[in-house]
Amino acid sequence: MDLVLDGTDNLSTRYLLNDFAVERGVPWVYGGVVSAHGLVMAVVPGRGPCLRCLFPEMAPPGTLATCDTAGVLQPAVAAIAALQAGLALRLLAAPEGFEPRLLEVDAWDGDVRALGVERDPACPCCARREFPFLHAPATQRAVSLCGRNTVQVRGTRTKPDLEALERALHGIARALRRDGALLRFEIDGHKVTLFADGRALIEGTDDLGRALALYDRYVGT
Ligand SMILES: [Zn+2]
CATH class of the missing domain: 3.40.50.720 (NAD(P)-binding Rossmann-like Domain)
Known part of the structure; x- marks a missing residue:
């Protein structure tokens, strides 16, 4: 770089x-x-x-x-x-x-x-x-992205298995699709983009707690 x-x-x-x-x-x-x-x-x-x-x-x-x-x-x-x-x-x-x-x-x-x-x-x-x-230690898992009505959430320990998640969310999530190292889906009125390192962008909210709950419910901790 x-x-x-x-x-x-x-x-x-x-x-x-x-x-x-x-x-x-x-x-x-x-x-x-x-x-x-x-x-x-x-x-x-x-x-x-x-x-x-x-x-x-x-x-x-x-x-x-x-x-x-x-x-x-x-x-x-x-x-x-x-x-x-x-x-x-x-x-x-x-x-x-x-x-x-x-x-x-x-x-x-x-x-x-x-x-x-x-x-x-x-x-x-x-x-x-x-x-x-x-x-600095990475303490804050969720941050609201300025002006975008989107929250970024970091995963906790392990990287997600996108393939397994794609299978698990089949029939539950809407507009489910995987683009290489990204998994995108819509659930509970939110668009979610999940990256291979466990980071996710959750659109349609500025509420950190709601975003964390959604992440933990559907992606896991
Ligand atoms: Zn300086």
Whole structure:
């Protein structure tokens, strides 16, 4: 892997990506959007700031606007994704001489600003090389995906046997189909996508408890 492109909409996953990229010395391209506002920055370890140089700590839950509370403007997502892809191509094709900057986009007013950014010499991540997100125990099994009415659930111990599950769910689940390493089905009014590593996306709810119950009932723990 030569580069990581941020496609997450989950803050703790983004800090995890930053820890991973800085520890391994792999560039990554941060992109985030809420409402009509977005930020993009390429993190090139050793050459510029990392995410935690700019935002040292994660904001406490509920203190920032999210796609759920403020909504998200689709053209802003498209603009940020396009800028991320452009920076990724630049870093892959011609990394020399690249100067990381923070791009701020307002898709409502049509503003784009490029801000100079500096490394924080006291940054816990790229200066002190502490990677708490990378080495934190995986405790939370279910997370709600911002603005999608979908919950992601992780399996507990063992990888599921997709073939056996497909047989078990035959006649119970609707729209049951297996695509290689994915098993998709609809059950109790929810669409479920189960991955080979045991992770599942459960659509049609933001309720973590309901999603966990559905997972444990039909996939098992
Ligand atoms: Zn840093």
